[in-house]
Amino acid sequence: IFFRIAMSDTSPVRIGILSTANIAKKNVAAIxxxxxxxxxxxxxxxxxxxxxxxxxYGPTRSLGSYEELLEDAETDALYVPLPTSLHDEWVPKAxxxxxxxxxxxxxxxxxxxxxxxxxxxxxxxxxxMDGVMFMHHDRLSxxxxxxxxxxxxxxxxxxxxxxxxxxxxxxxxSGNIRCKPDMDPLGCCGDLGWYxxxxxxxxxxxxxxxxxxxxxxxxxxxxxxxTLSGTLTWPEDDFDKNxxxxxxxxxxxxxxxxxxxxxxxxxxxxIHGDTGVMELxxxxxxxxxxxxxxxxxxxxxxxxxxxxxxxxxxxxxKDSVQEVQMWERFAEVVCGADGSFWTxxxxxxxxxxxALLQSAREGGKAVPIDPEGLLSHYSxxx
Numbered sequence: 001i002f003f004r005i006a007m008s009d010t011s012p013v014r015i016g017i018l019s020t021a022n023i024a025k026k027n028v029a030a031i032x033x034x035x036x037x038x039x040x041x042x043x044x045x046x047x048x049x050x051x052x053x054x055x056x057y058g059p060t061r062s063l064g065s066y067e068e069l070l071e072d073a074e075t076d077a078l079y080v081p082l083p084t085s086l087h088d089e090w091v092p093k094a095x096x097x098x099x100x101x102x103x104x105x106x107x108x109x110x111x112x113x114x115x116x117x118x119x120x121x122x123x124x125x126x127x128x129m130d131g132v133m134f135m136h137h138d139r140l141s142x143x144x145x146x147x148x149x150x151x152x153x154x155x156x157x158x159x160x161x162x163x164x165x166x167x168x169x170x171x172x173x174s175g176n177i178r179c180k181p182d183m184d185p186l187g188c189c190g191d192l193g194w195y196x197x198x199x200x201x202x203x204x205x206x207x208x209x210x211x212x213x214x215x216x217x218x219x220x221x222x223x224x225x226x227t228l229s230g231t232l233t234w235p236e237d238d239f240d241k242n243x244x245x246x247x248x249x250x251x252x253x254x255x256x257x258x259x260x261x262x263x264x265x266x267x268x269x270x271i272h273g274d275t276g277v278m279e280l281x282x283x284x285x286x287x288x289x290x291x292x293x294x295x296x297x298x299x300x301x302x303x304x305x306x307x308x309x310x311x312x313x314x315x316x317x318k319d320s321v322q323e324v325q326m327w328e329r330f331a332e333v334v335c336g337a338d339g340s341f342w343t344x345x346x347x348x349x350x351x352x353x354x355a356l357l358q359s360a361r362e363g364g365k366a367v368p369i370d371p372e373g374l375l376s377h378y379s380x381x382x
Contacts, residue, residue: 012038013100013331014076016069018090020044020053021081023104026323027131028057031079034327036335040076043069066090070097077127077334080104083183084190088113091128092120100127100334102327106190111350115374118343127333129326129342130349132198134284136329138320139292140202143278146315147203151296152273155239157203159272160255164192164284165263173261179224187225189214189357192259195267195284197352200232200255201345203271208348208375209234209255211366212355218262227260230356233366291318341380348375 015031017024020042031039039059044050047064054062063069069078070093077100082090084106094101101121107130108114121128134140147156168176177183178191186193201207209232218227234253267285271278276298286292293316300309333339351370359367 014040016040016075017042030323036331091117095121095124105194130346133322136325137322139317153275162196162257162269165260166265168261181222196257214356214360216360344378
């Protein structure tokens with residue numbers, strides 16, 4: 001059984017907003033601009049707050065409880081930007097009412113709790129997607145095409161390094177839910193590192209890494225991560241086992257990242273191959289909402305190491321608004337397109353989160369990823 005909505009110009013997917021969280025403002029605007037979507041009501045536990053949100057940002061109606069939205073017959077799907085610790089309560093409740101779900105990241109506190117959420121959605125026949133907007137920008141497909149063509153060399157990506165940081169003020173650090181152990185205990189690792197991990201998974205074709213290491217550099221008094229660095233290591237591939245003679249050793253495939261609520265805003269990524277580096281300065285939120293770019297650089301040592309040559313090729317990708325395209329893709333899944341990839345990649349990302357946080361708690365030792373084999377419950381057509 002799958003609650004499919006027939007997409008047409010006259011029957012768009014009607015999307016309700018479960019909470020008046022700040023990130024909902026951006027998504028409300030995207031829903032209104034997305035083909036195949038229609039903005040429905042907003043719900044809050046505070047009826048006055050829901051009314052104010054609706055008046056300011058355009059939901060058609062305001063509701064004074066989450067339960068009322070779940071019962072709403074004119075709503076097909078929900079956007080869930082609730083605190084992470086509430087997801088495993090409200091996502092299954094939404095699924096039980098036949099509501100498709102686009103859930104804000106991090107999607108769960110642990111992989112076990114996510115598994116229960118995803119099984120609830122599967123059992124109810126509803127779609128699930130996490131809210132990682134950069135995944136839907138056309139830039140990513142152009143980058144993949146270039147990688148497949150060998151722009152970084154025949155061995156493809158070998159290492160990924162990325163940084164996603166912003167500096168929260170004292171009010172943020174003392175009052176924001178992302179710093180509260182009972183609301184978002186994953187802290188910067190879940191809020192920011194989710195993007196670092198997702199891009200790393202993308203670079204290596206969504207294959208799950210074998211282990212994770214992490215160092216917790218700063219945390220709240222309650223232990224919520226404020227600054228964390230991590231490393232993911234992938235299994236050997238054919239180039240590791242039998243490198244071409246002209247290449248020599250390739251080294252392990254790995255990703256390293258840094259995420260923090262205590263450092264200046266930065267969202268950079270470098271994907272290294274054997275002949276070049278693919279670079280992004282804005283991998284999470286493009287500097288220009290309607291155009292994004294990436295570059296490929298190749299360096300060479302010249303004049304007995306007195307100088308370094310630098311060749312740089314820039315690729316521009318226009319007419320792509322990632323948050324709008326995320327909602328359009330979600331609507332396609334609601335209307336019957338295969339959505340198995342989105343449950344797979346959500347679980348893969350969550351499994352990396354679990355291992356990274358365990359490693360950070362245990363002094364940075366290598367922690368195996370998915371020892372219980374949860375990802376075996378999820379597959380997708382490649």
